[in-house]
Amino acid sequence: MTRRWPIQTTVLVVEDDPATAKIIQVRLEMEGLKVLVAANGLEALEILQREKIDLISTDLMMPAMNGFRLVQEVRDLPPPKGRIPILLLSSNHSEQDMVRCLAAGADDYMAKPISVQVLVERLWRLYERSHRAG
Amino acid sequence: MQYRKDRLNRHRIARYQAWEAQLTDYLFKKGYQERGFGSIAWPDRWLFRDFLARYLSTIAGQESELLRELYLSTGIHPSLPRRLRDRDPKVRAQAAKEIAVFRLDEPAEHAPPPVAERPWRWKPGIRMEGYIDHVLPLLDDPVPFVAHTAAQTLTHSRNLKFAAPVLAWVMREELYQRERLLRVLEGFGPSLLPWMKENLESPDQSPEPWILFALLAGSHRHRESLPRLIWLLDIPNVDLRASVLKALIILADPAVYSKVQGFAASPAWEIRAQVARALGVLGGPSAVPDLLPLMADPVYEVRRNAAQSLVDLGHSGVSALTWLADDLAADRFARDIARERLEWADERGHM
Numbered sequence: 001m002t003r004r005w006p007i008q009t010t011v012l013v014v015e016d017d018p019a020t021a022k023i024i025q026v027r028l029e030m031e032g033l034k035v036l037v038a039a040n041g042l043e044a045l046e047i048l049q050r051e052k053i054d055l056i057s058t059d060l061m062m063p064a065m066n067g068f069r070l071v072q073e074v075r076d077l078p079p080p081k082g083r084i085p086i087l088l089l090s091s092n093h094s095e096q097d098m099v100r101c102l103a104a105g106a107d108d109y110m111a112k113p114i115s116v117q118v119l120v121e122r123l124w125r126l127y128e129r130s131h132r133a134g
Numbered sequence: 135m136q137y138r139k140d141r142l143n144r145h146r147i148a149r150y151q152a153w154e155a156q157l158t159d160y161l162f163k164k165g166y167q168e169r170g171f172g173s174i175a176w177p178d179r180w181l182f183r184d185f186l187a188r189y190l191s192t193i194a195g196q197e198s199e200l201l202r203e204l205y206l207s208t209g210i211h212p213s214l215p216r217r218l219r220d221r222d223p224k225v226r227a228q229a230a231k232e233i234a235v236f237r238l239d240e241p242a243e244h245a246p247p248p249v250a251e252r253p254w255r256w257k258p259g260i261r262m263e264g265y266i267d268h269v270l271p272l273l274d275d276p277v278p279f280v281a282h283t284a285a286q287t288l289t290h291s292r293n294l295k296f297a298a299p300v301l302a303w304v305m306r307e308e309l310y311q312r313e314r315l316l317r318v319l320e321g322f323g324p325s326l327l328p329w330m331k332e333n334l335e336s337p338d339q340s341p342e343p344w345i346l347f348a349l350l351a352g353s354h355r356h357r358e359s360l361p362r363l364i365w366l367l368d369i370p371n372v373d374l375r376a377s378v379l380k381a382l383i384i385l386a387d388p389a390v391y392s393k394v395q396g397f398a399a400s401p402a403w404e405i406r407a408q409v410a411r412a413l414g415v416l417g418g419p420s421a422v423p424d425l426l427p428l429m430a431d432p433v434y435e436v437r438r439n440a441a442q443s444l445v446d447l448g449h450s451g452v453s454a455l456t457w458l459a460d461d462l463a464a465d466r467f468a469r470d471i472a473r474e475r476l477e478w479a480d481e482r483g484h485m
Binding site: 017019020022023026027030091112113114115116117118 | 150154157158161162163188189190191192193194195196197198
């Protein structure tokens with residue numbers, strides 16, 4: 001199906017492995033999205049302070065601030081930033097982790113290894129849903 | 135020595151940076167159809183393998199297929215059988231890992247393609263199937279990390295013909311290591327459990343593999359194994375019963391409550407400790423009267439588990455604990471553990 005991303009839709013990719021971040025970044029840029037990359041949760045929060053972000057895709061295990069903490073910190077921000085849809089990526093497949101991620105306030109969860117096509121589709125669904133909800 | 139290491143590192147970083155840019159073009163800008171990836175210098179092939187392996191732990195789907203094709207195009211895979219027998223354990227482990235990472239364990243895919251469909255890279259005489267069989271002897275490797283990597287590769291294949299040797303390898307390990315090695319067995323997926331049911335010896339003769347069965351049934355949440363778990367409860371082996379109870383806690387089927395409750399008076403404290411956790415999970419608030427006698431158990435672990443189950447039950451359980459903590463006529467052990475758990479719950483804001 002066709003995805004029609006509005007111009008200047010910005011995705012924040014939080015990923016400590018630069019190789020994976022690069023792959024995700026290039027694929028999302030091909031969708032016409034503006035992509036910002038942060039290496040950990042702290043960098044992500046700094047970027048959130050100064051940029052308008054529409055979607056966040058974050059890894060779970062990262063140095064300095066992990067994905068759980070980042071989700072909690074974002075959800076503590078006042079709206080609209082506190083309501084940005086968040087997709088968590090994790091290489092840990094345990095059910096408990098999945099539940100913890102969603103309970104922390106993430107909107108969706110994907111277990112690594114991930115298909116980049118599926119990632120794009122999931123981000124689109126999150127974007128659509130958040131914009132329908134207003 | 136240091137100078138050489140620095141030089142190699144600089145070379146690696148330079149190659150990785152160049153390949154990263156090439157790779158995104160190859161994967162997403164139709165590079166694989168139009169231009170290919172570009173040539174890899176002969177001495178850089180091993181570096182390129184490591185570069186590709188990094189991606190395969192995070193990337194799946196169509197891209198991972200393209201990455202695998204790139205690996206095969208380097209032509210290093212025919213040396214795998216030789217590397218699996220190398221004198222250096224790191225080389226042996228790396229070769230075993232390579233088979234799992236690049237999925238060289240799928241014979242159906244690796245059979246020679248029909249002549250008309252042969253890609254330009256396909257070379258007659260090179261068959262990729264069969265590499266996984268070369269990994270099997272590494273289960274007896276004297277170096278533990280090599281044997282562990284070999285077991286991971288074999289389970290990663292999900293091929294149940296390797297279930298018996300991998301299970302035998304797990305059983306050769308020390309008892310305390312086995313639960314840790316469950317993670318390796320989990321690689322076979324839930325289909326391992328029906329295989330175990332069919333192929334394991336009777337639990338009366340050999341209960342130890344059935345302990346792994348029970349723990350795996352729990353970790354996979356394999357409800358289809360519930361009748362077999364209930365049947366295993368009748369085998370008079372303490373470790374087996376305790377493991378089955380652990381699995382029943384995870385499966386959380388209230389229908390087995392009365393069966394579990396029958397073990398509350400078991401002479402083995404390991405079983406009573408698991409019963410104390412299970413009753414709360416399976417019975418909910420109605421389990422309070424059955425948990426209270428376990429609060430006066432002579433073994434601390436049983437009392438603690440019973441008290442924790444009451445805390446987890448919420449209002450009804452906490453009321454029972456509060457009543458017990460204030461009842462001067464109650465057993466002293468029961469009062470102490472009730473107070474301890476109430477304080478614990480209060481400190482963590484569970485009340």
